[in-house]
Amino acid sequence: MSDVFTRITEELIAGNLKEVPEMCRRAAEDGVPAQEILDKSLFPGMEVVGQRMKTGEMFIPEVLRSAKAMQAGLEVLKDRLVDAGGSSHLGVVVLGTVQGDMHDIGKNLVGMLMEGAGFKVVDLGVDIKPEQFVAAVSEHDAALVGMSALLTTTMPKMEETVKALAEAGLRGRVKVMAGGAPVTPKFVEQIGADGYGADAGGAVDTAKQLLGAA
Amino acid sequence: MIIVGELINASRKAIAAAIEDRDAEKIQEIARRQAENGANYIDVNAGVFVGREVDYLKWLVTTVQDAVETPCCIDSPDPAAIEAALELHQGTAMLNSISLEKERYEALMPIVAGTDLKVIALCMSDEGMPETTDARLGIADRLVNGLVQNNVPLENIYVDPLVQPISTNQEFGMAFLEAIEKILARFAGVHTICGLSNISYGLPERALLNQIFMAMAIGRGLDGAIVDPLNRRMMATIYAAEALAGRDEYCGQYLTAYRQEKLSF
Numbered sequence: 478m479s480d481v482f483t484r485i486t487e488e489l490i491a492g493n494l495k496e497v498p499e500m501c502r503r504a505a506e507d508g509v510p511a512q513e514i515l516d517k518s519l520f521p522g523m524e525v526v527g528q529r530m531k532t533g534e535m536f537i538p539e540v541l542r543s544a545k546a547m548q549a550g551l552e553v554l555k556d557r558l559v560d561a562g563g564s565s566h567l568g569v570v571v572l573g574t575v576q577g578d579m580h581d582i583g584k585n586l587v588g589m590l591m592e593g594a595g596f597k598v599v600d601l602g603v604d605i606k607p608e609q610f611v612a613a614v615s616e617h618d619a620a621l622v623g624m625s626a627l628l629t630t631t632m633p634k635m636e637e638t639v640k641a642l643a644e645a646g647l648r649g650r651v652k653v654m655a656g657g658a659p660v661t662p663k664f665v666e667q668i669g670a671d672g673y674g675a676d677a678g679g680a681v682d683t684a685k686q687l688l689g690a691a
Numbered sequence: 692m693i694i695v696g697e698l699i700n701a702s703r704k705a706i707a708a709a710i711e712d713r714d715a716e717k718i719q720e721i722a723r724r725q726a727e728n729g730a731n732y733i734d735v736n737a738g739v740f741v742g743r744e745v746d747y748l749k750w751l752v753t754t755v756q757d758a759v760e761t762p763c764c765i766d767s768p769d770p771a772a773i774e775a776a777l778e779l780h781q782g783t784a785m786l787n788s789i790s791l792e793k794e795r796y797e798a799l800m801p802i803v804a805g806t807d808l809k810v811i812a813l814c815m816s817d818e819g820m821p822e823t824t825d826a827r828l829g830i831a832d833r834l835v836n837g838l839v840q841n842n843v844p845l846e847n848i849y850v851d852p853l854v855q856p857i858s859t860n861q862e863f864g865m866a867f868l869e870a871i872e873k874i875l876a877r878f879a880g881v882h883t884i885c886g887l888s889n890i891s892y893g894l895p896e897r898a899l900l901n902q903i904f905m906a907m908a909i910g911r912g913l914d915g916a917i918v919d920p921l922n923r924r925m926m927a928t929i930y931a932a933e934a935l936a937g938r939d940e941y942c943g944q945y946l947t948a949y950r951q952e953k954l955s956f
Binding site: 533536537538541577579580581582585603604629630632633659 | 702738739741768794815817819820855856857858859861892893894895
């Protein structure tokens, strides 16, 4: 059985869009619980992809391909997961690029890798006002907020978002992390956020640490 | 080909330090070397200094202009900083950049209206970054028409169709290249410009991709670039591509670059 998991993991890392869903379907039809396929092949595969991206062994197009293969696998398993009472996850993450900023590439990568790591991701998109973050945290009962900014001019919105979460009384139950080219660990500390991601793989590591899932 | 030298940008750590230390010699050295290596404009950016941008930008303009005759490309979204910098600037500056983002558009249009400033028109709107050729054309259309209606002549407008990385979508390179061609065809006399290093984001050996993409864009008509003029391989690529695209009379610039030993490494 472990052999099947290893093979799915390998195909996922290779970004094989045909084989991954096909192998997931076969494994499920052979009676392997969908949750187990997810936990023992797809999540570990994306974990490797995230690490290899961090070390520079894999590049963005390859990560996107693996993420797509993961989605194709999930699609096959979805109905079976629902039958079994739904997929468990590490927690809800609300992601968004802050107000005034339209950059979404980094944020999207973080979202894909977080999903791949087992978080439930609510991606708000770009140009997200502090109050939109606040509303989403309440609505989805999020454990973590991930803010992205690619412009020095929009970085102050990160601080405003942290403050807005505090004013809404949510800061006690939600961790906040920030990332994007101009963002530094020092800045994250200054604005009172909890964590920093230097890249998409690093963001996933930080998220896991913050939520005690590492 | 209009070359905007991109090095004096405060998002680079060494430049930020030089600005904070008011190290005029260092800034002037970088300005001089860019001008000597083909820059037609020297970009000046003090954007990372929230609250102090006005003073720093003014200092950058006077410092650069004390060293070179090459005009500046004022790189800021803040109308107060731009106006302060323009007040000090000698000669005709370039502005980097107006876009269709409402706040930016409304803040910058009154500054360029009716002037002889050169202006970069960045294809970005409040709807986000354009992904397709058509989305770029739609934004370019509104920007160029808006500028012309405000008495900015076409030949002073440099449309930047916005380069997006092929690592996230393999179509992004061609969408940009086709936009260059169509914008130039639609608005006779307008220019195009871009900072193109974003094309290779997320991929290895970025310099290779950047150079080849530059050549492809020049082949489609690109006639401006925001680059590092000290990057010898990139500059050689530009000279070669211009000659190959039939925009270098009697291959004069190419041969001059050859004699100045700018084409070998």
